[in-house]
Amino acid sequence: MAKTARTFRIRRYDPAEDAAPSYREYVIDVPEGMTVLEALIRIQAEQDGTLAFRYACRGAVCGSCAMAIDGVVRLACRTQVRGLEGETVTVDPLPNLEVVKDLVVDMDSFFEKDFAVEPWLQPAEPAPERERPVSPDDWTEAEPYTNCILCASCHGVCPVAARDPEYLGPAALAKHYRFLADARDGAGEKRLKLVDSEAGVWGCDVVWSCSKICPKGVRPTKGILATRERVKP
Ligand code: FES
Structure with missing residues (x-):
């Protein structure tokens, strides 16, 4: 299966730490059909276990994984990476709610x-x-x-x-x-x-x-x- 590398630029923030929010970049291969949620899971498993995000069903049912992807609010589990334009995918937490950590907001x-x-x-x-x-x-x-x-x-x-x-x-x-x-x-x-x-x-x-x-x-x-x-x- 053909793969292409993509850079994920993810907003990191931990209110418990004395540091301003910042973006961290991760590069992974993205096979056909990979969703942004699957990319986050891979980044967390293989590159950075401190990355925090929320999900449950992986099938657009539980409503846990809404976030801003390239500036547009979407469900990460329903957004295919290859459907996004550009080499870099920017991921931010859902706006208008306080950040608990990284991509997790206080609901x-x-x-x-x-x-x-x-x-x-x-x-x-x-x-x-x-x-x-x-x-x-x-x-x-x-x-x-x-x-x-x-x-x-x-x-x-x-x-x-x-x-x-x-x-x-x-x-x-x-x-x-x-x-x-x-x-x-x-x-x-x-x-x-x-x-x-x-x-x-x-x-x-x-x-x-x-x-x-x-x-x-x-x-x-x-x-x-x-x-x-x-x-x-
Ligand atoms: S993980 Fe349940 S809606 Fe995305």
């Missing part, structure tokens, strides 16, 4: 925002004997929002999240709409109040960057605008 604030929109079904009627069915027609609006894998890519490209740490962010607001649009949910007004603020749906700049970057095709901006229509008096 706590992100998950707290997800929890703040009460992402669970709150039906008005008592629980039935069996499951709560929903018709295909009633499910159409909510369904696309269930594809979110909580990778925070949208959060990493959101200009409002970059300047306002209080902003709930596109992922949480998309999750909110997923339940607002669910025909079985009965939280209505109470649910709307959770996001009727500048930290909620009114804070969005409507630049659609979150919707363009989502690796799962979720469109948070669409949900935010639909929620605004419901909040309007």
